[in-house]
Amino acid sequence: MELSTPAAMPFTREAALKMLKWGAEPSTSPYSHKQIAEWCDRFWCKYLDVDAEPEIESLLPILTDVETQWDLYLANTYSLEEL
16 A cells, blocks of 8 residues: 555644544545544554643544544455555
8 A cells, every 4th residue: 555645734633623524524625534544643643652631632532543444444445465
């Protein structure tokens, strides 16, 4: 699978909400689902070992789920050889 260009969004609550909206409405998004999932993973990793403020902390399970759902999509769509 090709590497995608990383989504150029800051790791803020506002950016996360925008990314989630784009994921729900792909026709309005400048990013692919893959880029959104990768961005969510990078956001989550940034706060992995940090006590984040509550507004960020509340988003982390959602962002993790987005990335997990992307992994499940790939696993259910492509063979191991294709991946």
